[in-house]
Amino acid sequence: MLELSWPWFLLILPLPFILHFLPKTKVKGDGIWWGNTSQLIHHQGSNVLPRNPTLRYACLALSWFLLVLAIAQPVWLGEPTKVTPSGRDLLIALDLSGSMQVTDMTLNDQPANRLEAAKSVLSDFIKERRGDRIGIIVFGTKAYLQAPLSFDTKTINQLVQETQIGFAGEQTAIGDAIGLGIKRLEDKPSDKKVLILMTDGANTAGRVQPQQAATFAASQNVRIHTIGIGADSMMVQSFFGPKAINPSSDLDETLLKNIAAQTGGEYFRAKSTKDLRAIYQTLDALEPTPAEDIWQRPLTSLFHWLGFGSVAFLALSLLASRQVSLRTRNWRKGDRL
Missing domain, CATH: 1.20.58 (Methane Monooxygenase Hydroxylase; Chain G, domain 1)
Structure with missing residues (x-):
């Protein structure tokens, strides 16, 4: 069925025709002299x-x-298509700080940085979220709402794939990300507030301390699941040859565990892309809250x-x-x- 968002614009359709039939102004000027009328007659009868x-x-x-x-x-x-909402609102806070460019993950047996692995796993997770409303928060030095809560998982997924390292700054504002998540969930029923926080570092920026944000989240019945991403061993080339290092030495696991425990969530450690997929399968098993079916029509x-x-x-x-x-x-x- 065809609908017009602004049907009143059709009122200007006859405008050119009205202007065409308005009285025209007579132009005063010299006449054109034709030197030989026989040529004019000749050409009027030509091909x-x-x-x-x-x-x-x-x-x-x-x-x-x-x-x-x-x-x-x-x-x-x-x-019209029927959508059965689970009644669950999921906000995903994704770290875009500079450390997410460390290449200690793999995708299709090829080296990949942490953000590429996270986006790949998130894409599969979001596609399966039929009936959930999903929103995306990105954070670095500051925290921003990338996508509000929506049933449109296709658009949400596209916005996730468009994120790039450094979009929100090079540092890590975990407390601000939690605070923004609480704000976006404050009007929702208490049994539907879930925030999934994914980061690879420690809180190094922001105006809100993560522990204070977690305390407030607990008072608002916001459940936070935290994911620490990054391998625990990585080979790099040094002056003396290959050397094993811990690329996740900056990861504040103690903080992430405390945030999850204080809000009734769980802490997960993702050392590889395989771990990430297993974590999101676990999160996928969260019990939904039943809700009435709704009908939607694609536009x-x-x-x-x-x-x-x-x-x-x-x-x-x-x-x-x-x-x-x-x-x-x-x-x-x-x-x-």
Whole structure:
């Protein structure tokens, strides 16, 4: 079914026709003198096509009609589909600090940094969240809401894949991320508030201390599951050859365990992409809260198709005008001969 978001825009459809039929101002000027009327008579009977603006006006009219229709924002409503909400609201806080670029993970047997692994696992997790409302918080030096709580898991997944290291700064504001999560969940029922916090470091920035944020989250019945990401051993090249180091030495596991315990959540340690997948499978088993079914109709915007059509007919009108101009020019050249 077709619907118009701004149907009142159609009121301007007759505007060009009204302007066309308004009384025209008479232009005063010198007349054109034709030196030899026999040439004019001769050319009127020749094979040169007379000027016919019908095609040009038709293309312009169609171009105007499609343009106005596009501005009215038409959308096509698809068939209604039933969504069974679980009643669960999940906020995922994803660390985008500089340390997430450490390449101590693998994807398809190829080296990958921590953020690439996290996004891959999150993508599979979000796709399976039918009936949950999911939102994304990204944090670095500051915390930002990347996507509000929504049933539209496809868009949420796309926004996750668009995140990049350093978008929110190079440091790690864990307390601010928790605080923003509490704010976004404050109007939700107490048994539906879940925040999943994924980080690879310690709190090094922000105005809110993580422990204070966790205490407030517990008072607001927000359950926080924390995930510490990063391998515990990694080979690097040094001046004396290969050397084993701990790339997760900055990970504050004690803090993450305390946050989870204080809010009734769990702490998970992800040393590899395989661990991450297992963790999200565990989180996937959280008991949902039953809720009533809701019906949704997918919306497909037709704006860009109508816009392309308007431009196409405008181009045809210009082409028709050029053909008329060329014929007139050839006719005048023959007149000189």
